[in-house]
Amino acid sequence: xxxxxxxxxxxxxxxxxxxxxEMIVRxxxxxxxxxxxxxxxxxELALDFTQDVFVRAYASLRSFEPRYKFSTxxxxxxxxxxxxxxxxxxxxxxxxxxxxxxxxxxxxLDVPDDEPAVGRxxxxxxxxxxxxxxxxxxxGPLRELFVWRHVNELSYEEMAExxxxxxxxxxxxxxxxxEMVRRLLQEMS
Amino acid sequence: MNCFKINDIYDYIEGSLSPERREELERxxxxxxxxxxxxEDRKLIAGAASGLPPIAVPDDFTQRVxxxxxxxxxxxxxxxxxxxxxxxxxxxxxxxxxxxxxxALGIISGASHSFWEYVKSAAVxxxxxxxxxxxxxxxxxxxxxxxxxxLSVLTSFIHPGLQIFILILAMGLVVSLFFGMRxxxxxxx
Numbered sequence: 001x002x003x004x005x006x007x008x009x010x011x012x013x014x015x016x017x018x019x020x021x022e023m024i025v026r027x028x029x030x031x032x033x034x035x036x037x038x039x040x041x042x043x044e045l046a047l048d049f050t051q052d053v054f055v056r057a058y059a060s061l062r063s064f065e066p067r068y069k070f071s072t073x074x075x076x077x078x079x080x081x082x083x084x085x086x087x088x089x090x091x092x093x094x095x096x097x098x099x100x101x102x103x104x105x106x107x108x109l110d111v112p113d114d115e116p117a118v119g120r121x122x123x124x125x126x127x128x129x130x131x132x133x134x135x136x137x138x139x140g141p142l143r144e145l146f147v148w149r150h151v152n153e154l155s156y157e158e159m160a161e162x163x164x165x166x167x168x169x170x171x172x173x174x175x176x177x178x179e180m181v182r183r184l185l186q187e188m189s
Numbered sequence: 190m191n192c193f194k195i196n197d198i199y200d201y202i203e204g205s206l207s208p209e210r211r212e213e214l215e216r217x218x219x220x221x222x223x224x225x226x227x228x229e230d231r232k233l234i235a236g237a238a239s240g241l242p243p244i245a246v247p248d249d250f251t252q253r254v255x256x257x258x259x260x261x262x263x264x265x266x267x268x269x270x271x272x273x274x275x276x277x278x279x280x281x282x283x284x285x286x287x288x289x290x291x292x293a294l295g296i297i298s299g300a301s302h303s304f305w306e307y308v309k310s311a312a313v314x315x316x317x318x319x320x321x322x323x324x325x326x327x328x329x330x331x332x333x334x335x336x337x338x339x340l341s342v343l344t345s346f347i348h349p350g351l352q353i354f355i356l357i358l359a360m361g362l363v364v365s366l367f368f369g370m371r372x373x374x375x376x377x378x
Contacts, residue, residue, distance in 0.1 A: 018255065018258075021255075021258065022251060022255055025250075025251050025254050025255065026251055029246050029250055029251065029254075030243050030244075030246055031243075033243075033244050033246055033250075034243045034244045037244040038244075043244075046244070047247070047250070050250075051250075051253060051254050051257060054254045054257075054258070055254065055257050055258055058258045058259075059258075059259075117226050117229065117230035117233075118230060118234070119229070119230045119231075119232070119233025119234050119237070120229075120230070120233065124237055124240075127233070127234070127237040128237050128238075128240065128241055128242070131234070131237060131238050131241065132241065146238070150235070150238040150239050150241060151238075151241050151243070153239070172196070175195065175196055175199045178199065178231070178234070178235070178238075179195060181234065181238070182230070182231065182234055185234065
C-alpha cells in the first residue's frame with residue numbers, strides 16, 4: 001500500500017480537499033471491510049463499523065503522526081472499534097501479551113508430532129471454505145492476527161505497531177493462530 | 190536426528206529463516222518424512238488462507254462515507270488571530286476618534302466619566318427588568334393553574350392504560366427528536 005501516496009492524500013485532506021479523502025476511502029474500504037467483516041461476522045454491522053473507521057479517521061486526522069504508516073493507523077482505529085464491540089457483547093477475549101492458558105497447550109509450537117495432514121484432504125475451494133469456518137471458532141485476538149497476516153497481508157512489524165506489542169510476541173501469536181486453525185481443520189475432517 | 194520446532198517450520202515457509210538455518214532444515218527434511226509432511230501441510234493451508242476472498246463492498250459505500258464526514262477545520266495560526274484582534278481594535282479606535290472629532294487624550298480622560306454613567310444606567314435597567322419579571326409571574330400563575338385543572342379533568346375521563354400509552358408515545362417522540370437533533374449537530378448536516 002503506497003505509503004508516500006497516502007501521506008500526500010492526508011496532507012491534501014488536511015488542506016480541505018475532500019476528493020483526497022474520497023481516494024483514501026476507495027483505497028482502504030476493501031481491506032478494512034475484509035478485516036472487520038471477519039471480526040464481527042455480520043455484514044451490515046461490518047459495513048457500519050467500516051464507515052465509522054473512516055469517519056473517526058477523518059475527524060482525528062490532525063492527530064495522525066506522519067512517521068507512522070497511514071494504513072497501520074487506520075487498522076488501529078478499526079481494531080479498537082472491534083475490541084469495543086467484543087467487550088460490549090461480552091465475547092471472550094484476552095490480551096495477546098498474557099501467557100498461554102492450560103487449555104491452549106496445543107499451541108506451544110513444539111516439534112511436529114505424527115498428526116495426519118489436512119491440506120491435501122480437500123480441494124482448494126473447500127479448504128478455503130473450511131478455513132473460514134475454522135476462523136469463526138478461533139478466539140477473537142488470534143483471529144484478528146490471522147486475518148491481518150493472510151487476508152490483509154500485514155507484516156509482523158505492522159501488526160506489532162498496531163497492537164503496541166513486541167515483534168516476538170506478535171510472531172509467536174500468529175504462529176499459534178495458524179496452528180489453531182490447522183487443529184480445527186483436523187477436527188472438521 | 191532432532192526435529193525442528195513449529196516456529197522454525199513457519200519461518201522456513203515464510204522465507205525468514207537465516208541461510209544457515211535454512212540449509213540445516215532442508216538437510217533435515219530430506220531424511221525426516223514427519224517434518225516433510227508437517228512443512229507441506231502448513232504450506233498448503235497458508236497458501237489457501239492467503240487466497241481467502243475479499244468481502245464485497247457495496248457500490249455506494251464511498252458516497253455513504255463521504256456523506257457522513259464533516260469538512261476538515263482549517264486551523265489558523267495563533268499569531269494570525271492576535272494580529273486580527275489588534276488590527277480590529279486599532280481600526281475601531283481610529284473610527285471613534287474621527288467620528289467624535291476628539292484627540293486620543295480627550296477620549297481617555299472622558300472614559301472614566303462615561304464609565305460611571307454606564308454603571309448608573311445598568312442599575313436602573315436591572316431594577317426595571319426585575320419589576321417586569323414579577324409582573325409576568327403574577328400574570329402567568331392563573332394561566333398555569335387553569336392548564337393544571339384542565340389536565341386533571343381530562344385525565345379523569347381517559348382510561349389509565351391509554352394515558353400510559355400516550356405518555357410513552359410522547360416520550361418516544363421527545364427521545365427521537367433529541368437523537369435526531371444530536372445526530373444532525375454531530376454530523377454537521
